[in-house]
Amino acid sequence: MQCAECGTTPRDGRVATAVCSECGAATCTEHTHEVRIRIPATSVGNPVARTARRLRCSECTRLAEPLEQVRR
Numbered sequence: 001m002q003c004a005e006c007g008t009t010p011r012d013g014r015v016a017t018a019v020c021s022e023c024g025a026a027t028c029t030e031h032t033h034e035v036r037i038r039i040p041a042t043s044v045g046n047p048v049a050r051t052a053r054r055l056r057c058s059e060c061t062r063l064a065e066p067l068e069q070v071r072r
Contacts, residue, residue, distance in 0.1 A: 003028035
């Protein structure tokens with residue numbers, strides 16, 4: 001499988017190593033961005049927040065940045 005973003009540029013497509021968790025596009029290591037998200041979890045009387053890792057393509061990362069700044 002080839003990187004979806006490399007296929008839109010003049011250079012040859014690279015082998016995809018990940019899949020975007022937002023849109024499902026296949027991405028190479030150059031176009032994959034790791035994002036940490038907080039997941040609230042509750043147990044009886046002990047609310048905690050775990051962190052999880054999400055992989056996104058460059059386009060979804062670019063589109064999500066303004067939204068993430070508003071949520072902080």
